[in-house]
Amino acid sequence: MSDKHQRPRTRLVEGGRREEWRRRLVNPPVERASTILFDSVGELEADRPxxxxxHYGLQGTATHWALSEALTQLEPGAAGTALYPSGLAAITTAILAVLKPGDELLVTDAVYGPTRKFCGTFLKRYGVTTRYYDPLIGAGIAELIGDDTRAILIESPGSLTMEVQDVPAICGIARERGLVTLIDNTWATPLLFPALAAGVDISILAATKYVGGHADLMLGTATATEQYFADLQTLSWDLGHSVSADDAWLASRGLRTMAVRLKAHEEGALKLVQWLKGRSEVGLILHPALPDCPGHELWKRDFKGSSGLFAFELLNGDRSALVDRLELFGIGFSWGGYESLALPVDPIRTVSKPPAANLVRLHVGLEDPDDLIADLSQAFEWIARG
Structure with a gap:
């Protein structure tokens, strides 16, 4: 069967496993290299990355190529995938690859905090103007596009506020106006939201999270169409971005089980959401699968499921004390691993119109959901006792 006709779960297993890279092994091996040796000066001078x-360690080995190819095959219509040492590096490099001084970038107001910081500092010094748009604007984004607008950066669902955008509508307007569209698709991955199929030009993942899946690597990826991939990859190498062979290998291993892990994350999170809905201590719950979450109908239309990250409003009590009391939820940055995490978050710091101020963000890992519910229950009861 041609890989073009394989379903996504099959691509996860088969992608990047070329026989010339793995030989008789199931997995392509870890190839660590800086120097590559050539048979002659002529061969060296004729070589192209x-x-x-x-070519050289910066351009990777079979370990890196296997991961890049597998990720590319998850996005029909993609020309290639560039690898980065972090998700933020993938975002910032992709932005720089499509903009020049004097350009304007439209960015969703719900964007990841460090991305917002990059836009307000480095891009500003670089001579690029950033304007933020309402995540629910949809086709109305046409009214914001000016003479200098060159690109639109999307994140759906929003990083902390979880609203879902009308990505096909935004991308349709962008194509009409000759703009580039980029998306941070970390929450859904291509399995739950095939971004390029929705019209996106460059799809970015913090592969540290669901791709790796085990909280043991740092990695970013950017998958692009034919029009943008060559420039993206060239700039990545020009800036010296490199990923260790060990991290690339770990990501390839994580990729093989991402479908079953995402399903378990989804089921666990939805069970916790339903339980939280019955708690008097809980107000607004921000999860795209809930009918009252902004953009829910778009989620139903465009997504193939949900992942393990969501937030809820604590009506009574101290959020930090609640999180400190939890035993099965770790306290730390990132998410997407097998372990559950809890963190007080303040969207008011990064979002113009936050839906609530007293939010706790949960990432539901692969533990038994009933144990996680019991943990949350004892924490709520402890807070209530004061």
């Missing part, structure tokens, strides 16, 4: 072509 490319997928599958050993």
């Amino acid at each position: 490319a997928l599958g072509n050993y």
Whole structure:
């Protein structure tokens, strides 16, 4: 069966496992390299960096190519995938690849905090103007596009506020106006939201999270169409971005089980959401699968499921004390691993119109959901006793 006709779960298993890269092994091995040796000066001078072509450690080995190819195959219509040492590095490099001084970038107001900081500092010094748009604007974004607008950066659902955007509508307007669209698709991954199929030009993942899945690597990826991939990859190498072979190998291993892990994250999170809905201490619950979450109908239309990250409003009590009391939820940055996490978050710091101020963000890992519910229950009861 051609890989073009394989379903996504099959692509997860088969992608990047070329026989010339793995030989008789199931998995392509870890190839650590800086120097690549050539048979002659002429061969060295004739060599050009490319997928599958050993050049220098910066351009990768079969370990890196296997991961890049597998990720590319998850996005029909993609020309390639560039690898980065972090998700933020993937976002910032992709932005720089499509903009020049004097350009304007439209960014969702619900964007990841460090991305917002990059836009307000480095991009500003670089001569790029940033304007923020309402995540629910949809096709209305046409009214914001000016003569200098060159790109639109989307994040759906929002990083802390979880609203879902009308990505096809935004991308349709962008194509009409000749703009580039980029999306941070970390929450859904291509399995739950095939971004390029929705019209996006460059889809970015913090692969540290669901791709890796085990809280043991740092990695970012950017998958692009033919029009933008060459410039994206060239700039990545020009800036010296490199990923260790060990991290690339771990990400490839995590990728093989991402579908079953995402399903377990989804089921666990939804069970906790339903339980939280019955708690008097809980107000607004921000999860795209809930009918009252902004953009829910778009989620139903465009997404193939949900993942393990959501937030809820604590009506009574101290959020930090609640989180400190939890035993099965770790306290720390990131998410997407097998372990559950809890963190007080303040969207008022990064969002113009936050839906609530007293939010606790949960990432539901792979523990038994009933144990996580029991943990939350004892924490609520402890807070109530004061």
